Amino acid sequence: ELKVEQNPLFLSMQEGKNYTIYCNYSTTSDRLYWYRQDPGKSLESLFVLLSNGAVKQEGRLMASLDTKARLSTLHITAAVHDLSATYFCAVDKGGGADGLTFGKGTHLIIQP
Amino acid sequence: GAGVSQTPSNKVTEKGKYVELRCDPISGHTALYWYRQSLGQGPEFLIYFQGTGAADDSGLPNDRFFAVRPEGSVSTLKIQRTERGDSAVYLCASSFGRSNTQYFGPGTRLTVL
Numbered sequence: 522e523l524k525v526e527q528n529p530l531f532l533s534m535q536e537g538k539n540y541t542i543y544c545n546y547s548t549t550s551d552r553l554y555w556y557r558q559d560p561g562k563s564l565e566s567l568f569v570l571l572s573n574g575a576v577k578q579e580g581r582l583m584a585s586l587d588t589k590a591r592l593s594t595l596h597i598t599a600a601v602h603d604l605s606a607t608y609f610c611a612v613d614k615g616g617g618a619d620g621l622t623f624g625k626g627t628h629l630i631i632q633p
Numbered sequence: 634g635a636g637v638s639q640t641p642s643n644k645v646t647e648k649g650k651y652v653e654l655r656c657d658p659i660s661g662h663t664a665l666y667w668y669r670q671s672l673g674q675g676p677e678f679l680i681y682f683q684g685t686g687a688a689d690d691s692g693l694p695n696d697r698f699f700a701v702r703p704e705g706s707v708s709t710l711k712i713q714r715t716e717r718g719d720s721a722v723y724l725c726a727s728s729f730g731r732s733n734t735q736y737f738g739p740g741t742r743l744t745v746l
Binding site for chain 2: 563569620625
């Protein structure tokens, strides 16, 4: 059974600081997705990482993928309050199956 | 263009009742997914359609849950004999083909009293 673990599950940080969210998964998978969810809202796609060593950046967020270590990271640079949200990583079930397996999410609060 | 839409946005029902939740995917998207999200958790996969057929229904928790997509566009998730444990936000997503980015709808919040 594919398992996706995120840590930390909760993070409170100050504006201007840097931090990294980690996503580990248990079996071989081709694709890794990062989503953002604001309270009471649906999920917004942030990044799709398709291969080992893939790195993508959008504004203050940067995501990377190491398929050998089965690890993805989401790095936040010089955090601002607007980035406060819950961040989920998700992995294709793989093996010909479909649908995504999500982590529990990282609830991020950025304080002024 | 328009995103994924879901109706109703909220549904309150009594234990034992039947409910239908509707999803209208992004035009042209052939793949459609249903997920369920409980409070404080990540979405949990239920079922995947490619076109009109259910290609993977391994996430449906039991035979009270059923979904259809008769014309390859709109999908309906049907829950019979609802139980309090079915209370959750039901999310629909669509993508242009399998293993592409999934775009999520706003969800239907189901409350079973």
